[in-house]
Amino acid sequence: GAGVSQTPSNKVTEKGKYVELRCDPISGHTALYWYRQSLGQGPEFLIYFQGTGAADDSGLPNDRFFAVRPEGSVSTLKIQRTERGDSAVYLCASSLRGFSGRVMSNEQFFGPGTRLTVL
Amino acid sequence: GIQVEQSPPDLILQEGANSTLRCNFSDSVNNLQWFHQNPWGQLINLFYIPSGTKQNGRLSATTVATERYSLLYISSSQTTDSGVYFCAVDTSGSRLTFGEGTQLTVNP
Numbered sequence: 001g002a003g004v005s006q007t008p009s010n011k012v013t014e015k016g017k018y019v020e021l022r023c024d025p026i027s028g029h030t031a032l033y034w035y036r037q038s039l040g041q042g043p044e045f046l047i048y049f050q051g052t053g054a055a056d057d058s059g060l061p062n063d064r065f066f067a068v069r070p071e072g073s074v075s076t077l078k079i080q081r082t083e084r085g086d087s088a089v090y091l092c093a094s095s096l097r098g099f100s101g102r103v104m105s106n107e108q109f110f111g112p113g114t115r116l117t118v119l
Numbered sequence: 120g121i122q123v124e125q126s127p128p129d130l131i132l133q134e135g136a137n138s139t140l141r142c143n144f145s146d147s148v149n150n151l152q153w154f155h156q157n158p159w160g161q162l163i164n165l166f167y168i169p170s171g172t173k174q175n176g177r178l179s180a181t182t183v184a185t186e187r188y189s190l191l192y193i194s195s196s197q198t199t200d201s202g203v204y205f206c207a208v209d210t211s212g213s214r215l216t217f218g219e220g221t222q223l224t225v226n227p
Contacts (some may be wrong), residue, residue: 033214042205042217043162056213089160097212104212106150110162 002026004111006092012084012117021077021114025094027049032075033093034067043091049075050097082118089113121146125206125218132196132225137214140221142206149212151182153191156203156220165191165204196225 005024013019025032035043045059049069055065060062064082069075079086095110122145132138142151153165166180167174168189172181177196182189193200203222207215 031213035215042207042220043213043215045216048213059214064124091162093215104149106209106212107164107167108215109164110154112159113162116158 004092005096005108006090006111006114008114009112010115010117012119014119015082015084017082017118019079019082019092019116021079021116023075023077023092023111025073025075025092026109029094029096029109030072030096030105031106031108032069033095034075034077035091035093037089037091037113039088046090048116062094079116082116087116087118089115096109121208121210121216123206123208123216123218125204125221127221128219129222130224132223133227134196134198134227136196136225137192137194138196138223138224140193140204140206142189142191142218144187144189144206144208146187146210148184148187148208148210150209151189152207152215153189154207155200155206156205158202162205171196193223196223198225198227201225202209 007022020107034046037043048056052072067077091113093110095108097106124143133203154162170184177194179192203220205220207217
């Protein structure tokens with residue numbers, strides 16, 4: 001595929017349930033990002049992977065949120081014991097992060113998002 | 120952390136009009152991107168512009184990194200230009216910090 005894909009496009013769940021959201025980055029992109037967007041706001045950073053490892057998870061709101069990228073490509077965002085406040089659009093992005101001359105080039109491309117609704 | 124402010128928050132235009140959207144940021148940046156979020160929520164890359172000027176059709180952008188601002192110009196606006204325009208910056212070659220966006224409505 002040409003772009004970042006995310007599944008499912010919509011997820012409705014009940015408070016307290018566990019959910020998994022999947023992201024397929026652009027082929028060959030080494031960096032992968034998760035963001036969360038609430039209504040009327042800009043996306044907010046959650047976690048960033050370089051390869052298989054989480055290079056920065058400082059945006060995860062609490063320990064109910066966890067993400068993996070075991071083979072350095074597909075990533076899964078996992079949310080335990082969902083709460084109504086977790087309802088948002090979860091966006092994934094990928095980039096060919098690397099140096100262009102002396103500057104770190106990191107243009108990010110976004111998927112269509114997963115709209116999560118917690119009832 | 121870095122602060123990103125966009126103005127105006129809302130803009131209503133008649134088809135054919137021109138507009139300028141502004142993005143101010145509070146610290147030095149490694150990268151800056153402009154996005155258009157369409158009514159279906161998809162973020163579409165417009166420009167990757169940490170400095171200088173770029174043009175793509177009716178759209179152009181200028182970033183003056185030393186003065187910590189970027190401008191997005193839309194000329195001869197069309198109804199399909201409607202949506203939210205976001206500016207996003209990164210300071211270290213990793214996470215993007217987004218502004219609150221400019222909601223653009225272009226009326227026929």
